[in-house]
Amino acid sequence: MSNASNDLFASILRPNPVESDYAISRIEGEIPRALNGTLYRNGPNQKIAPTAGNGALHLFDGDALIHAIRFDDGAAHYRGRFARTESFEREQKEGVYCFGGLNIQAEREIESPPPNVAPNTNVVPHSGRLFAMVENAPPFEMDPTTLDSKGPWNYDDKMLGLSTTAHPKIDAKTGQMWIHGYQPIEPYIQIYVVEPDGSVSLAEAHDAPWPAMMHDFAITENYVIFPLGSMQFDLGPLLEGRRFSDAVKGRSDRAMQFGIRSREPGSEVRWFEAPSCGFMFHPGNAYEEDGKIFMDACTYEDPQGLLDSLDCVRGAGDPRGFAAHPYLYEFDLASETCKETRLSEITAEFPRIDDRLVGYKNRWGYAATSEPSEDASGLFRRITKYDRHGGPSVNRAPVDGQWVGEPIFVPRDASAEEDDGFILNLLHDAHRDASAIEILDARAIDAEPLARLWLDERVPLGFHGNWLQAT
Ligand SMILES: [Fe+2]
Numbered sequence: 287m288s289n290a291s292n293d294l295f296a297s298i299l300r301p302n303p304v305e306s307d308y309a310i311s312r313i314e315g316e317i318p319r320a321l322n323g324t325l326y327r328n329g330p331n332q333k334i335a336p337t338a339g340n341g342a343l344h345l346f347d348g349d350a351l352i353h354a355i356r357f358d359d360g361a362a363h364y365r366g367r368f369a370r371t372e373s374f375e376r377e378q379k380e381g382v383y384c385f386g387g388l389n390i391q392a393e394r395e396i397e398s399p400p401p402n403v404a405p406n407t408n409v410v411p412h413s414g415r416l417f418a419m420v421e422n423a424p425p426f427e428m429d430p431t432t433l434d435s436k437g438p439w440n441y442d443d444k445m446l447g448l449s450t451t452a453h454p455k456i457d458a459k460t461g462q463m464w465i466h467g468y469q470p471i472e473p474y475i476q477i478y479v480v481e482p483d484g485s486v487s488l489a490e491a492h493d494a495p496w497p498a499m500m501h502d503f504a505i506t507e508n509y510v511i512f513p514l515g516s517m518q519f520d521l522g523p524l525l526e527g528r529r530f531s532d533a534v535k536g537r538s539d540r541a542m543q544f545g546i547r548s549r550e551p552g553s554e555v556r557w558f559e560a561p562s563c564g565f566m567f568h569p570g571n572a573y574e575e576d577g578k579i580f581m582d583a584c585t586y587e588d589p590q591g592l593l594d595s596l597d598c599v600r601g602a603g604d605p606r607g608f609a610a611h612p613y614l615y616e617f618d619l620a621s622e623t624c625k626e627t628r629l630s631e632i633t634a635e636f637p638r639i640d641d642r643l644v645g646y647k648n649r650w651g652y653a654a655t656s657e658p659s660e661d662a663s664g665l666f667r668r669i670t671k672y673d674r675h676g677g678p679s680v681n682r683a684p685v686d687g688q689w690v691g692e693p694i695f696v697p698r699d700a701s702a703e704e705d706d707g708f709i710l711n712l713l714h715d716a717h718r719d720a721s722a723i724e725i726l727d728a729r730a731i732d733a734e735p736l737a738r739l740w741l742d743e744r745v746p747l748g749f750h751g752n753w754l755q756a757t
Pocket residue numbers: 407452453501502567568749750
């Protein structure tokens with residue numbers, strides 16, 4: 287089945303593999319002078335398309351074109367550069383789609399191929415370095431200013447698994463970057479700590495009840511939380527190089543489990559079973575209070591439906607499995623129980639907070655959302671701001687023909703209160719077939735944007751990004 291949703295996905299996600307460098311000149315409104323720093327963004331952007339067309343690509347397939355939008359005293363500059371991994375460079379040299387994707391085979395066998403690495407999911411500044419990240423490879427380092435490729439970083443040879451994910455958690459109080467890895471062979475989970483000076487101070491591995499895709503995780507002041515979804519790897523099809531969808535299956539017979547361990551070195555993981563089956567790409571935040579851990583997340587209640595949708599969004603198929611809802615999980619550390627509450631009927635993804643509060647109690651959250659009535663495409667029409675103190679959510683009104691991605695919060699200055707700052711958001715305008723960076727006042731997200739910066743080159747909506755404050 288191909289329908290309007292697939293066409294929309296295909297249009298919004300279709301690659302635009304252009305590396306460019308220019309001062310942004312088409313600016314509506316005024317860029318706040320308080321914004322001084324760089325917004326980095328990442329997403330799949332396949333340079334050499336398969337002969338079968340980009341519709342044959344899985345949602346996760348594609349080379350990593352890193353975008354850096356530098357803000358300086360009311361002006362903005364765009365730079366885009368590919369993460370030039372060995373496999374990327376080799377493919378350019380061969381001039382043919384020769385590494386394959388999650389759904390399709392390479393079009394030509396090449397001799398001694400390097401590992402297929404496309405760090406296309408997130409881009410994270412830490413310890414003076416910039417990492418392009420994807421969950422099936424180690425981080426790929428790039429120059430924070432020029433975006434020149436430096437190469438893979440393997441945690442000073444301390445890796446205990448094959449890869450780490452694209453979702454590190456940086457504790458703003460300690461400056462530590464916590465990051466986990468997962469894999470379909472034992473040990474199923476690994477955890478690392480990278481100190482502010484870039485050294486690796488912790489590398490430990492854990493078993494899990496079953497091997498599952500674990501895209502993201504959470505930390506609190508004293509704990510680490512691993513969300514194990516109702517989804518399981520099957521090693522057989524993986525080893526045979528079959529499609530991703532043959533190698534991972536939804537398990538509606540298994541409730542989610544959450545592994546919780548202390549941040550202290552050498553700690554054991556305790557597993558907490560949730561009442562329901564589900565899968566999450568992204569927690570919003572987690573924190574401790576009164577002997578409990580509270581964690582909000584965007585949860586898919588039908589993991590197999592999600593997997594089917596991931597498979598088909600760019601081509602033909604029914605993408606209605608893209609329906610995550612905001613949930614709150616409450617872990618009682620003494621009784622080892624887990625409660626869950628569905629917080630909203632509105633589908634939501636890409637939850638973010640004021641990053642200075644990652645792991646600590648926050649009040650405000652931001653996410654990309656859609657009303658159930660809007661469509662079932664899994665794409666997002668607007669930004670919603672949530673009040674964890676129980677106040678009403680605030681929605682930015684959708685604009686006809688526009689779709690939005692992950693909202694990234696930037697504080698007005700280092701001492702600003704939570705929520706006192708800006709939301710930076712990439713939007714796709716289908717009428718113009720163009721992209722813009724929108725700057726919203728976080729305290730008035732339903733007001734007109736402070737500024738809208740139209741980019742000279744369309745940027746596929748992509749996945750994640752982060753802000754690096756200028757020093
Ligand atoms: Fe993600």
